Amino acid sequence: MDENLALRDQVCFALYSASRAVTGVYRPLLDELGLTYPQFLVLLALWERDGRTVSEIGTALRLDSGTLSPLLKRLEGAGLVDRRRAAADERQVTVHLTDAGSDLRERARTVPARVAEAAGLTTDQLRELRDVLTTLTDNLKG
Amino acid sequence: MDENLALRDQVCFALYSASRAVTGVYRPLLDELGLTYPQFLVLLALWERDGRTVSEIGTALRLDSGTLSPLLKRLEGAGLVDRRRAAADERQVTVHLTDAGSDLRERARTVPARVAEAAGLTTDQLRELRDVLTTLTDNLKG
DNA sequence: CCCAATTAAGTTGTGCACAATCTAATCGGC
DNA sequence: GCCGATTAGATTGTGCACAACTTAATTGGG
Numbered sequence: 226m227d228e229n230l231a232l233r234d235q236v237c238f239a240l241y242s243a244s245r246a247v248t249g250v251y252r253p254l255l256d257e258l259g260l261t262y263p264q265f266l267v268l269l270a271l272w273e274r275d276g277r278t279v280s281e282i283g284t285a286l287r288l289d290s291g292t293l294s295p296l297l298k299r300l301e302g303a304g305l306v307d308r309r310r311a312a313a314d315e316r317q318v319t320v321h322l323t324d325a326g327s328d329l330r331e332r333a334r335t336v337p338a339r340v341a342e343a344a345g346l347t348t349d350q351l352r353e354l355r356d357v358l359t360t361l362t363d364n365l366k367g
Numbered sequence: 368m369d370e371n372l373a374l375r376d377q378v379c380f381a382l383y384s385a386s387r388a389v390t391g392v393y394r395p396l397l398d399e400l401g402l403t404y405p406q407f408l409v410l411l412a413l414w415e416r417d418g419r420t421v422s423e424i425g426t427a428l429r430l431d432s433g434t435l436s437p438l439l440k441r442l443e444g445a446g447l448v449d450r451r452r453a454a455a456d457e458r459q460v461t462v463h464l465t466d467a468g469s470d471l472r473e474r475a476r477t478v479p480a481r482v483a484e485a486a487g488l489t490t491d492q493l494r495e496l497r498d499v500l501t502t503l504t505d506n507l508k509g
Numbered sequence: 510c511c512c513a514a515t516t517a518a519g520t521t522g523t524g525c526a527c528a529a530t531c532t533a534a535t536c537g538g539c
Numbered sequence: 540g541c542c543g544a545t546t547a548g549a550t551t552g553t554g555c556a557c558a559a560c561t562t563a564a565t566t567g568g569g
Binding site: 229230231232233234235236237238239240241242243244245246247248249250251262266269270272273285286287330333334337338340341343344345346350351353354355357358359360361362364365366 | 371372373374375376377378379380381382383384385386387388389390391392393404408411412414415427428429472475476479480482483485486487488492493495496497499500501502503504506507508
């Protein structure tokens, strides 16, 4: 069959569609925390290591300052982080969790498990999926 | 380990990141055709079956009218489709490829193969990935 | 037959993504 | 120690996504 453009055969569409579906499952759960999905990812990065610069967060999440600057401003407006010019290098801005931002971690702890349950895949399938996706991303952006 | 919030362990992040990486590989290729990635998906749907209504396209792509209406208006502005109120039911709008829109299919034919090559996965791995993602999406969205 | 409920598409408002550009701080070569 | 090049972050502009709402056409129960 010379047809290589069938929509349902495209890996790109499966990926795009699955990504939006997963975000859609997160949305009502994160809504309870007053977060969007990308904001949640930024907090995951900060809960792992606080006080990162904007570009360190960008490297971890593969997002640029055009996306992060306004997002961080909204997190600051929500009282979850604050931003300070680094003393050593005034070009850099370090992002620090506030007490409210740190405390949110407890409330967020159950979120991934609730999403994993809705996914209907086994833990093994999820790990394998994650590894293939990570390989794919590394091949493309590496 | 009681930590279940590490960024690199999250399937959601792997998915989100891979989806953006794939879109990023498509971008320069689609740029040559004057298309964005979602516009390309709409054209894939129309190349498969022309004259669909807005909501049929929305079902195929899992997108709502809030996304599709302005997107279709831009495709119409680019001269690739036209939109007509259905005679049988004036609420519906059917979307039809113009000659330019049909012709673009030839130029787009090689795009998926070029992306697949950049992905660095075997055809089998890609098919398996696609199937897991489709299962995941179906589980989440029903 | 009529009208309340439903349906299709469009509009509005918010928040990403990302390219392109801008400003300010720092670095490196001389 | 100066100045061109680089780097960090912010800004601007375009185009998705999606919730909430609006408008207009259709349907179905009484």
